[in-house]
Amino acid sequence: MAEMYVEMVEGVVVSGAVVAIMESVVLRAVEGIGFASCSEMLLPVSVEGLKTLLSVASHINLSLPNRFYSDFLQAMYSNRKERAELLEALVISYKEINIPKFQQRIHLLWGEDDKILIVEFAQKMKDKVGNNATFECIKNAGHLVHLERPWLYNKSLKQFLSSVLPFSGARN
Structure with missing residues (x-):
């Protein structure tokens, strides 16, 4: 969606997921x-x-x-x-994959003890996604970081979203 609707999506948070599910991963x-x-x-x-x-x-x-x-x-x-x-x-084969360079800001929010998609994988994904990507790791959390450490997860999520969409003082 971020790739298709660049004008509508200003930021993306990725947590325990991949940009594209590659067979090798x-x-x-x-x-x-x-x-x-x-x-x-x-x-x-x-x-x-x-x-x-x-x-x-x-x-x-x-x-x-x-x-x-x-x-x-x-x-x-x-x-x-x-x-x-x-x-x-x-799951698509590695040859078919083309990871786009997103124009939007991307924030990778990971559990430090993720055994499914390990932290090193997230760091490599950050490099592949491009310069607009940031990475944050939450301690004492695994793949289900949003369930295990909800307060820290939501704090980080709010911080990123507020940096993407600064408060204008007006309510819609």
Whole structure:
């Protein structure tokens, strides 16, 4: 959207995500954690699989009853086949990727202990995105930084957004 509507988008915050999902990035992230595919990691079929996903995605150790996990699986992972197909379709080969040089300011907001998309990856993405990119790392947070450290995350988000859209004193 930022690439298509340059005049409408003044700034973008990227958190625990990539500008484009490259096959090489997905394979490195997934295999480094011990999964065979992206869909195996993101679409668990068992309570143990969900526990593994959440332990990889968060910095804190979640200790919840198994009933919570089974209810979560039932509610969130219906239409598994369609979700897996959609997920695999999002991944494009490295040869097809063209990371645009955005004109807008981009702020990469990352959890220091992200095991899925590690901090070094975010720093490389910052270099590829261009000169308008900034990078910030929040301590004691993983891939789910917005859930684990919401106060710090929102503070950083507000700070970036206020620098992109300075307060004019008028309300719309």
